[in-house]
Amino acid sequence: MALGLALALLALVLALVLAVAWRGTGLALGPADWAAVRFSLVQAGLSALVSTVLAIPVARALARRRFPGRGALITLMGAPFLLPAVVAVLGLLAIFGRSGLLNRGLEALGLPTVSIYGLHGVVLAHVFLNLPLAVRMILQGWLAIPSERLRLAGSLGFGPSEVFRHLEAPMLREVLPGALVVIMVVCLTSFAVVLTLGGGPAATTIELAIYQAVRFDFDLGRAAGLAGVQLAIGGVAALAAWGLYRPTGFGAGLDRRLEVAAPAGWRLWGDGLVLGAVTLFLTLPLLAVLLRGLPGLAELPAQVLPAALRSVLVALVSTVIATALALTLALESARRPRGLIEAAVTLPLATSGLVLGTGLFLLVQPLATPMVLALPVTVLVNTALSLPYLYRVLLPETRALQADYGRLAESLSLSGWSRLRWLVLPRLARPLGFGAGLAAALSMGDLGVIALFAGEGQATLPLVVGQLAGAYRMEAAAAAALLLVTLSFALFWAFDAGGRRAAA
Amino acid sequence: MGFSIPDQSVASWRDLMKTRLLAAGLATIATQGMADTPVLTVLTYDSFASEWGPGPGVEATFEATCGCDLQFVPAGDGAALLARVQLEGAGSQADVVLGLDTSLTDAAAATGLFAPHGVAAPTGLPVPYDDPLFLPFDWGWFAFVYDKTKLSSPPTSFEALAASDLKVVIEDPRSSTPGLGLLLWVKAAYGDRADEIWAGLADNIVTVTPGWSEAYGLFLEGEADMVLSYTTSPAYHLIAEADDTKAAALFDEGHYLQVEVAGKLAATDQPELADAFLQFTQSEAFQSLIPTTNWMYPAVPLAGGLPEGFDAFHPVKSLLMSPADAAAARGPALDEWRAALAQ
Structure with a gap:
């Protein structure tokens, strides 16, 4: 079944790109297109590398320290990731922009100001958006190290460097490739962030070239060719991550919660510094989003509410489907690793939103009025796009589950529903909650596809935000965006906290 | 055939929510009751069709006289509009496309999807502009x-x-x-x-x-x-x-x-209504909505002059x-x- 699912997913992605290519003529890419491919690779690679490398000390500090507000900080880690790109950019500009907090501070001190626009700004924004995701993924890994192993390390007199070498490094080896790939691929298709902060045409991505090809040149062949290049990069990255994977072989623990003494001294100060810095980095732009949105909240136009309701419904349906699919795939992958599943599950992320929407439109149009299918199509796309995250979050845990309990479950003939009920769901509650929260929040924010399909009275909340901004109503747009972020965050929190409670 | 949503300016949001919820799932069924009113579908850019654009006013005014159901289909922004027309091709449900600008009309004409509008060129533009396929409505x-x-x-x-x-x-x-x-x-x-x-x-x-x-x-x-x-x-x-x-x-x-134009699709199944709508874009009723909803100049001089700030x-x-x-x-x-x- 899982293999069939993976094939269906692969078929969906490829069919959409082919549907676009079919309508085009020739797939020739020009030198400007290849420059866009190069820039996309550079910015996505750097963004993924910086996000994951910075996430390691943050995750470690969160894993080994206990302090008031720790739970809140971990939850907050979900917030930047689910900001719509334009909202995130405006939040970052309030801090790092030309008239942002940082530059005003520098001016007050008589220091030269800094510009956020350029490759470094793009990477900064992508780190802001994805660092929290990386932290959560790595933190899962840390929490999955059985406490018995840490206690053993303690009784053997391991210092921090031995603990790192024997326990933490193998764990990172297992978790990092997946985190790197998912972040790199999502940055690869990033559009508004790169364009707005890139500073000019030197920062041209594949996605922008696709926009140009579809909208002004109506050169669908070129658009499909570019989308194909993007897919190929995503596929190679996914297979590379799969090839790099090495199981930790820690074995099962007894799930005992025991306090392992965290190193004191300069390491305590270091952890404090890391956590303080990352908290500032994440909360200041979020605070700016909050402050920008508040003034307009009272005068939100009436149509925001039905749009919000529609978005929540779409998000919930997408989440249920995506979670079920991702769990099936991750369980199968743990039982028998297959490159096909790895690639199939990563490719939707690497698909250009515009090509995805255009392909769906071309496929749907001969069969039905696209408007009628606006919401089902949105659910389908949200499901496909949130699946990769869910899968990445679940995979390390299903692998551990299979290694630790697979044989026991087989010998007990525990299978089907009872295996799910008594083994899988209890042991995976935490990642399932986190993953479902991510999926729900992502589905709230998705905009690319609904824009092509929505008719009168079908707009989702992100679309209304765009409409308000397009009609000069920036304050109302900021308020609607705040509502969107709040709802996304509430959904994320509900699932995530639910999962953590169930796991406790 | 599409589906209809009641006039949004009158309905409270509670009513709206009920209607929209139904509409989301039952869009096709909801149309049954209005099968005999002809529907004119106008493909336009988002901000024209949105609640804050000219869309609702244009719809109310035109429907008062046309004996039809005017429906706007938002297609993103001006550039997305042309791509949408080309994607839909001759099989499009739309009758009129509203909101292309003159940097796009050459490509739009080359698609062969548009038919002559037959309306006299408007006089309110700062430069003469006359195109048999595309009729300016604001600039x-x-x-x-x-x-x-x-x-x-x-x-x-x-x-x-x-x-x-x-x-x-x-x-x-x-x-x-x-x-x-x-x-x-x-x-x-x-x-x-x-x-x-x-x-x-x-x-x-x-x-x-x-x-x-x-x-x-x-x-x-x-x-x-x-x-x-x-x-x-x-x-x-x-x-x-x-x-x-x-x-x-x-x-x-x-x-x-920037001269924004409207055009009639050759494959329209409502050619008379489409012509009537294009004629309507040149009327005082349509044009007077433009300045303070689309924040552009009207293509035809207004009887009452322009609102403050426009000069x-x-x-x-x-x-x-x-x-x-x-x-x-x-x-x-x-x-x-x-x-x-x-x-």
Whole structure:
């Protein structure tokens, strides 16, 4: 079944790109297109590398320290990731922009100001958006190290460097490739962030070239060719991550919660510094989003509410489907690793939103009025796009589950529903909650596809935000965006906290 | 056949929610009751169809006399509109396309999907414009908008802007029509010297955004001294927000025009209604909605004159390439632009 699912997913992605290519003529890419491919690779690679490398000390500090507000900080880690790109950019500009907090501070001190626009700004924004995701993924890994192993390390007199070498490094080896790939691929298709902060045409991505090809040149062949290049990069990255994977072989623990003494001294100060810095980095732009949105909240136009309701419904349906699919795939992958599943599950992320929407439109149009299918199509796309995250979050845990309990479950003939009920769901509650929260929040924010399909009275909340901004109503747009972020965050929190409670 | 939503300005949001919920799932069933009212489908850009654009007013006024159901289908922004027309091809449900601009009409005409409108050219444009396939319904001058309280002596030309250390934010000509308008503006004003102008402007350009709303949002946040928008943008702030601090810088080279047009699709199944609608776009009832909902100039002079603020920034010279010239200029101009800015 899982293999069939993976094939269906692969078929969906490829069919959409082919549907676009079919309508085009020739797939020739020009030198400007290849420059866009190069820039996309550079910015996505750097963004993924910086996000994951910075996430390691943050995750470690969160894993080994206990302090008031720790739970809140971990939850907050979900917030930047689910900001719509334009909202995130405006939040970052309030801090790092030309008239942002940082530059005003520098001016007050008589220091030269800094510009956020350029490759470094793009990477900064992508780190802001994805660092929290990386932290959560790595933190899962840390929490999955059985406490018995840490206690053993303690009784053997391991210092921090031995603990790192024997326990933490193998764990990172297992978790990092997946985190790197998912972040790199999502940055690869990033559009508004790169364009707005890139500073000019030197920062041209594949996605922008696709926009140009579809909208002004109506050169669908070129658009499909570019989308194909993007897919190929995503596929190679996914297979590379799969090839790099090495199981930790820690074995099962007894799930005992025991306090392992965290190193004191300069390491305590270091952890404090890391956590303080990352908290500032994440909360200041979020605070700016909050402050920008508040003034307009009272005068939100009436149509925001039905749009919000529609978005929540779409998000919930997408989440249920995506979670079920991702769990099936991750369980199968743990039982028998297959490159096909790895690639199939990563490719939707690497698909250009515009090509995805255009392909769906071309496929749907001969069969039905696209408007009628606006919401089902949105659910389908949200499901496909949130699946990769869910899968990445679940995979390390299903692998551990299979290694630790697979044989026991087989010998007990525990299978089907009872295996799910008594083994899988209890042991995976935490990642399932986190993953479902991510999926729900992502589905709230998705905009690319609904824009092509929505008719009168079908707009989702992100679309209304765009409409308000397009009609000069920036304050109302900021308020609607705040509502969107709040709802996304509430959904994320509900699932995530639910999962953590169930796991406790 | 599409489906209908009751007049949104009358319905409370509670009613709306009920209706929308139903509509979401039961869109097809909901149409059954209105099967005998002819439906005119108009494909347009989002901000025209949205609650805050001319859409609702146009719909109410036209439906009062046409004995039909006018439905707007929003298709993204102006550039997305043409792609949508081409995607749908001859099988389109739409009868009329409203909101292309003259930098796109050459490509639109080449699709062969449009039929002549047969309406006399409107008289309210600053330059004569007559196209058998595309009928202007509003227009505006592109301009750099700034804040009077922060900038006291704005530049009076592209060269002055390039020589200054002012920061501007512009839209990308590869993804937005204002961005493309600026590209053609520089080309129309400077011809072979356009690349030199762009090279001079490179250090003034803070960044290039995907669309108008991102650029305007950045400007309002204080990220730039000026933003590429329209001479009518200050009127929005004046009328809707009672804020008179915004102004448009008038350039000696003249200002490029954006002329927005409507066209009838040849494959329409409602040719009479489509003709009636195109005729209606030239009426006082339609035109009087344009200034304060679409924030553009009406294509036909209004009986009651223009609202306050619309006369404040009046360029002396208007620039506009013919659709064929604009289409021919786009590719080379884009290469120049990219080469000058991609340093």
